[in-house]
Amino acid sequence: MFSKILVANRGEIAVRIMRTAREMNVATVAVYSEVDRTSQHVLTADEAVFLGESDPAESYLNFDKIIVAAKETGAEAIHPGYGFLAENPTFAQRVSEEGLVFVGPPAESMRLLGNKTTARRLMSERNVPVIPGMTAAESDICRLQAAADEIGYPVLVKAAAGGGGKGMRIVRTAGELPDAASLAASEALSAFGDGSIYLEKYLDRPRHVEFQILADMYGHVVHLFERECSIQRRHQKIIEETPSPALSEELRARMGAAAVAAARAAGYVNAGTVEFLLDRSGAFYFLEVNTRLQVEHPITEMTTGLDLVRRQLEIAAGLPLPFAQEDILRRGHAIECRIYAEDPERDFMPSPGKIIYARSPEGPGVRYDHAVYSGWEVPVNYDPILGKLVVWAEDRPSACARMIRALKECVILGVKTPIEFLLDVLSNEKFQAGETHTHFIEEFFSSWRPSTAGDDLAALGFVVNEMLGPRTVERGASVGPAQPISPWHRLGAWDMIR
């Protein structure tokens, strides 16, 4: 095993990786940009190296600086986390060439899978079902128009190099295509450094179901069951759960086998995720492979009991996977909610700012992977994720109830978050019935507004806080306990919020 690794990332995922590394007695090196000088991942590492300006190109995307940092600190491997350089095959190759270990798949697998059109072709050849669509990137608008006519509207414009919804556009009529293509190409260029786009058939209210895979260097590939990630806003996942309410054991086995076949087709090594769309008839289509650790990996960890970061490091160090497919068992139900600095009332627009106060939910079955603390300023330069709240319970209803309890314990003051929105989604009847699909938010929550009952309580809090005035809190002061008031008093306007 490595004695020291560098984590080429920031925020909650860097913290999460460092915790497992510490438990494996592997020392950790953080890297940071100007604005992240006192960010949580810097505080968590054993040592930290300053990279440069806050602009990602000068810091978290800068190959040279990261490699110098690894060499100067004596790190033997680089874990890229997710985002930034995690799916950049050129970086992975450079790391290897420098005599360091990249904790992820070989550059060649990443290249194959990173280009969505190549990946689609490869999967078609191996009989993994793919969504009807173009098999090569295209920039000529006339050819895109022709392809769209052939596939049939609605079509989806997608970035060939991308992921996470970046550069993705739904196009319902031919007239919308030129603008959508141009915007998508521009977003893709700025996000991935590659503006290639392609089109595919747009499915009506499918589920997003993905399979976690692990592959060692010796050709042993297993899957760790599925995650359903249908609850999305702006094409980005916001609630994930496992198991999927939609999968029978038979379908799970078939999809799992397809995921393993997809990984094998690409010569995959390390942890990865094979994403599928599952349509309403039960047919599933290969979407893409994410060649990295996913944001939502904790729900798989909680149901399978396996630490994915530990496995990643073991695989990267050349250890064989110590279990077979039949040894991997799942138990109970896990749900993750992503907590972003964003405003659910304004199309989930980023809401950076200073965290005035933060307090973590606790208690049985709750895991909160985050990088937030009171007084920390959420930088405007990076993805606005604050943390991931994850719960595990015996079954789906208990997990929903636990998530609601945990969200209600999760205090973040100073930026907008989707917590209230998430509470309403989790309390929704159709969600509780497991009737989820990728347009769920659009269909049922597009006109969502915060409750006025919440306004009433906020007004109350403001008023009593003003009346208490500036204070140094002294408990056990001489005034004696505030006597309890009969709970039988009429609750009036406030009792609706119980």
Next chain:
Amino acid sequence: MFSKILVANRGEIAVRIMRTAREMNVATVAVYSEVDRTSQHVLTADEAVFLGESDPAESYLNFDKIIVAAKETGAEAIHPGYGFLAENPTFAQRVSEEGLVFVGPPAESMRLLGNKTTARRLMSERNVPVIPGMTAAESDICRLQAAADEIGYPVLVKAAAGGGGKGMRIVRTAGELPDAASLAASEALSAFGDGSIYLEKYLDRPRHVEFQILADMYGHVVHLFERECSIQRRHQKIIEETPSPALSEELRARMGAAAVAAARAAGYVNAGTVEFLLDRSGAFYFLEVNTRLQVEHPITEMTTGLDLVRRQLEIAAGLPLPFAQEDILRRGHAIECRIYAEDPERDFMPSPGKIIYARSPEGPGVRYDHAVYSGWEVPVNYDPILGKLVVWAEDRPSACARMIRALKECVILGVKTPIEFLLDVLSNEKFQAGETHTHFIEEFFSSWRPSTAGDDLAALGFVVNEMLGPRTVERGASVGPAQPISPWHRLGAWDMIR
């Protein structure tokens, strides 16, 4: 299911019970004494009722006040937690007579099992092995002397009504017996209201292995495997784990069957724990039944995936257990460390005071059930438990590593805690080899002292804090980042503490 329950307890266990109740949509009523007005359990409940003075007799032990509180708030059931009234059959009976539900076993079972000598007789009759010793309480010193001679020294003086090490004394020679008997009787009287004592054979370095049982109202009894609680100071558990490193599957099955037989013998209903001593030859002896939820119940929850408080409430509400013995599976390894306000340098003497600052450990596989917050004053009136730090991991070595990581993230300033001591125990070779027994601390850690390396870092912290001076922290201030220093600088005196 109940719509509202009263939790007749305080601190971390009350908070833990309320969290599950909330997830079950059961409203919660806290009760509190003068000193607990702003304690965490009061803050966690939906409503709270003031009982009276801080003296337990005026508050948490006061039958009448608690029952009035339950009736006035409309609570249908009373959960006693552990300690206080949890094992008081008179209270349980009174609760039933008042038309409320006691979340625990029937008063009759508690009476049978609560008196250790009666319990020992009962178990002997049912072929559950018991430790050689007296089968009736005795106060006459001459008869105690005679019994001790018959059993053979060393003998253990125990409180007939007690538990948790209260009133317990080891006596190695006849000369020590009178004083030990008198002190034990006095402690038992003040702790349990019953000064009866008896003697039993003292085993050499046995392990403490207990089985969690669940029994519904319909005679269905199952066990949830064992917990090993051998690491004790002052006869009180401080580290617990499951599974026990000492049990083969065959021995586990035999002890589990004995535990179920013990529960059946007493007509047991609800959650309980059958405690055994396991000697070095593999023979096990019935010790006692704890007729309540144990402090260490979370390790069973984490390995079996079952929420014991949920089961307690379901059983109390008359629901049948929804699973059979063979449905209960365990996975991985869990460890609990008890965090008390106590001084490990001074025989774990209580160390009450104000918590200047507290910060919870977080991350994968960590659960911290506690009732501490910055600014809270630990009352001198009650058991000094602050919280229980629990971890789960795939196997015992990973769980040990995770506990060490979590303990190092657990910040409590203002009172002494055993955290540093626990870190040293967890790092001990014999502990890591699983060679634990009830005299482990006595044998290997009786002369334990905090490390001087810790003193060095504390001195550094004090000095830099003084030099920074009083401050309002402003991040992103104009002075620019503190430039990183080469990690290759010699660490000098401090590198030993890595």
Next chain:
Amino acid sequence: MNFRLKIGSETRSLEASPLDETRRTTVMYGEITHSVAVDAIDDNHLNVRLDGRSLNLFVGAAADGAWVWAEGRARFVEDADKLQRRKSSGLLDQPVAVTPPTPATVMRVMVEVCQMVEKGQPCVVVSAMKMELTLAAPYAGTVTAVNTQAGAKVMPGEILVDIEPLTEAKADE
């Protein structure tokens, strides 16, 4: 004591009696009266008994108001009177100017001085937190100034493009 509070787009009035020595008050919310008892747990945490029901409220002071959290719902609460003063500075109005909603970097400027724009016409594309946002003209008119350029770091309230509105007569055409 009377309070006029702005929460989101709503303004509401509350009346509260001063806290007594046991930290109790009566809060009147229109016609309904509530009894309230409060304990300060720390600088940000209040425990409130509202008609006997225990609530944990978290309050964080910010410029011109405070964030208040209750059971997963966070609100920014402003004192309506202080607000009035800010409003006259134009910072708090609904988007009626081409200004970014969050600190951002300008990607493209899509209009020129003297150009006529329609309501909703894209004027500037900015990027914030990995997302591109198009800032549209809030009303029809003529561009009188472009105050930014690609690559500029811009802040909310900064007017990136000045637009002189059409007169109503013209707009109705």
Next chain:
Amino acid sequence: MNFRLKIGSETRSLEASPLDETRRTTVMYGEITHSVAVDAIDDNHLNVRLDGRSLNLFVGAAADGAWVWAEGRARFVEDADKLQRRKSSGLLDQPVAVTPPTPATVMRVMVEVCQMVEKGQPCVVVSAMKMELTLAAPYAGTVTAVNTQAGAKVMPGEILVDIEPLTEAKADE
């Protein structure tokens, strides 16, 4: 700057250069010099780079000193000079008197005025946090006063029983 610090029973001296504008200092610990950089994360949390290694230290000020936490190890650190002043008040000595180690309730008083006691002889039994503690005579002597009674609430430093020590000649007998 020179510091004399008492931690547990040890006193140690440290020398540190003043923090420069990038919050760096050099700390001399006897012969060894360490380079230290520090960031204040909040009022209680310091992040320190000690010879390049990152450490999180938590500091909580208390009367006459501060609690300092590092990697699971908490220490109460006292300024040795302030300490000297307290010491003369007799509060900080090793147990040389019959006084409870923690706030407690007296259960039984086991000695009387004029009684001769041996070193280690039980004098008072107190109860704290559900545990009984026996307070023994710290030296042999004669009880000159009993300052408490069963049921009394007592504090550390409060002398419950006054004992006049035997002269050395007598003790040697």
